[in-house]
Amino acid sequence: xxxxxxxxxxxxxxxxxxxxxxxxxxxxxxxxxxxxxxxxxxxxxxxxxxxxxxxxxxxxxxxxxxxxxxxxxxxxxxxxxxxxxxxxxxxxxxxxxxxxxxxxxxxxxxxxxxxxxxxxxxxxxxxxxxxxxxxxxxxxxx
Amino acid sequence: xxxxxxxxxxxxxxxxxxxxxxxxxxxxxxxxxxxxxxxxxxxxxxxxxxxxxxxxxxxxxxxxxxxxxxxxxxxxxxxxxxxxxxxxxxxxxxxxxxxxxxxxxxxxxxxxxxxxxxxxxxxxxxxxxxxxxxxxxxxxxxxxxxxxxxxxxxxxxxxxxxxxxxxxxxxxxxxxxxxxxxxxxxxxxxxxxxxxxxxxxxxxxxxxxxxxxxxxxxxxxxxxxxxxxxxxxxxxxxxxxxxxxxxxxxxxxxxxxxxxxxxxxxxxxxxxxxxxxxxxxxxxxxxxxxxxxxxxxxxxxxxxxxxxxxxxxxxxxxxxxxxxxxxxxxxxxxxxxxxxxxxxxxxxxxxxxxxxxxxxxxxxxxxxxxxxxxxxxxxxxxxxxxxxx
Ligand SMILES: [Zn+2]
Numbered sequence: 095x096x097x098x099x100x101x102x103x104x105x106x107x108x109x110x111x112x113x114x115x116x117x118x119x120x121x122x123x124x125x126x127x128x129x130x131x132x133x134x135x136x137x138x139x140x141x142x143x144x145x146x147x148x149x150x151x152x153x154x155x156x157x158x159x160x161x162x163x164x165x166x167x168x169x170x171x172x173x174x175x176x177x178x179x180x181x182x183x184x185x186x187x188x189x190x191x192x193x194x195x196x197x198x199x200x201x202x203x204x205x206x207x208x209x210x211x212x213x214x215x216x217x218x219x220x221x222x223x224x225x226x227x228x229x230x231x232x233x234x235x236x
Numbered sequence: 237x238x239x240x241x242x243x244x245x246x247x248x249x250x251x252x253x254x255x256x257x258x259x260x261x262x263x264x265x266x267x268x269x270x271x272x273x274x275x276x277x278x279x280x281x282x283x284x285x286x287x288x289x290x291x292x293x294x295x296x297x298x299x300x301x302x303x304x305x306x307x308x309x310x311x312x313x314x315x316x317x318x319x320x321x322x323x324x325x326x327x328x329x330x331x332x333x334x335x336x337x338x339x340x341x342x343x344x345x346x347x348x349x350x351x352x353x354x355x356x357x358x359x360x361x362x363x364x365x366x367x368x369x370x371x372x373x374x375x376x377x378x379x380x381x382x383x384x385x386x387x388x389x390x391x392x393x394x395x396x397x398x399x400x401x402x403x404x405x406x407x408x409x410x411x412x413x414x415x416x417x418x419x420x421x422x423x424x425x426x427x428x429x430x431x432x433x434x435x436x437x438x439x440x441x442x443x444x445x446x447x448x449x450x451x452x453x454x455x456x457x458x459x460x461x462x463x464x465x466x467x468x469x470x471x472x473x474x475x476x477x478x479x480x481x482x483x484x485x486x487x488x489x490x491x492x493x494x495x496x497x498x499x500x501x502x503x504x505x506x507x508x509x510x511x512x513x514x515x516x517x518x519x520x521x522x523x524x525x526x527x528x529x530x531x532x533x534x535x536x537x538x539x540x541x542x543x544x545x546x547x548x549x550x551x552x553x554x555x556x557x558x559x560x561x562x563x564x565x566x567x568x569x570x571x572x573x574x575x576x577x578x579x580x581x582x583x584x585x586x587x588x589x590x591x592x593x594x595x596x597x598x599x600x601x602x603x604x605x606x607x608x609x610x611x612x613x614x615x616x617x618x619x620x621x622x623x624x625x
Contacts, residue, residue: 169380170433208388
């Protein structure tokens with residue numbers, strides 16, 4: 095039995111950051127989302143889609159996306175996903191690059207409005223399999 | 237799908253929708269056997285293929301349903317999954333078999349038991365490999381955002397949304413298959429527990445169990461079975477949701493607009509000719525938006541259409557005559573097949589206590605499926621049926 099235990103592989107730790115392809119958090123300066131511009135047809139996408147769904151191009155330029163956008167719609171959720179503390183708030187944010195982002199909103203219920211300006215921030219979106227917070231992009235009132 | 241030859245519905249079945257101790261397979265069998273009996277089929281050999289919609293109950297669900305009634309070993313049974321659209325897709329595939337001449341008689345079934353398995357107090361969500369799901373996305377939230385935006389743009393209120401629940405549950409008052417029915421006051425609806433602002437508990441479909449089943453066949457088989465009231469399939473359309481990450485108008489629904497247009501074209505029947513409609517009223521806001529998406533009224537006039545009584549008895553189109561998902565609840569793999577079953581019964585004048593009068597001759601059904609990031613819905617299935625006797 096003891097021997098069997100020894101060969102048992104160490105469990106790899108679960109992720110605590112979501113996801114380096116999507117979000118850059120520089121040591122100095124502000125975090126930003128990464129858009130992917132297809133080198134063949136010019137389409138800009140978030141998240142990264144490879145190949146490009148329009149032309150099947152496989153080469154992309156990484157483009158930092160605007161940090162501010164307009165809150166198109168939102169909802170204060172009182173019954174949520176299993177394992178997530180409620181209430182929490184979700185919304186669609188439209189960026190000037192003509193891209194819509196779905197994200198959690200940082201702030202209080204009953205305070206958001208359609209068409210108000212919001213800005214990128216980061217925060218915990220859920221707990222991982224080890225019970226640690228997973229950090230990702232969120233938006234808050236600008 | 238252009239139907240290559242005429243396809244008819246011979247018989248249908250549906251269980252009571254509600255919290256059941258019976259698992260999905262028993263429910264599915266009940267509905268299937270009802271459909272078989274009402275099709276005057278008296279032995280197993282006639283069924284040449286069967287499709288079974290289910291979302292959450294595991295593997296080989298169709299074979300599990302059919303093995304006890306002597307159909308396993310005699311026909312291919314294929315399991316279909318596309319979240320809420322699964323049951324309607326199963327019916328579509330049965331129609332396709334007959335339309336293509338592959339079979340003379342086929343079945344589509346939808347069956348689901350949620351309550352034996354699911355933890356209550358949590359919301360349905362897309363799969364965790366979906367970027368929106370990772371960020372807390374749930375179906376209630378998706379519809380709630382549509383409602384928030386609709387209210388922002390049109391000035392509609394929660395009280396307006398509540399009218400949908402009130403209407404549909406009134407329609408269901410005497411429907412023995414529905415589980416939430418009768419008179420609900422607007423106050424009661426809007427003051428029920430908040431689920432996802434602005435959607436309160438009574439504006440959301442209940443989590444229940446149930447099954448629906450449909451037997452489809454060729455014209456020759458309708459004669460052989462001596463079906464007195466054959467229902468003709470005028471159109472059956474399945475689509476997948478357009479995908480992109482650009483801003484889109486969520487007070488519309490691109491996939492429903494596309495699918496209904498295709499159905500109108502395929503069937504040669506326009507929106508103004510549809511007498512009754514079962515649609516995906518999983519949440520109040522959905523029904524309101526879909527009036528516009530399906531061109532029952534012009535864009536921006538959905539609320540007026542509702543307020544003017546155009547979606548109830550005596551109106552242009554009786555929407556959710558069985559009570560819709562807001563009254564039945566929504567066992568997601570089952571609902572699409574149960575909608576078709578309910579429409580057939582309306583066309584045949586068999587809905588004692590909740591029959592639409594005069595008896596409708598054109599019935600449409602609509603069910604979307606699945607939250608998938610970058611789409612409004614992953615799938616949409618619609619059917620157009622007419623009485624043909
Ligand atoms: Zn491209």
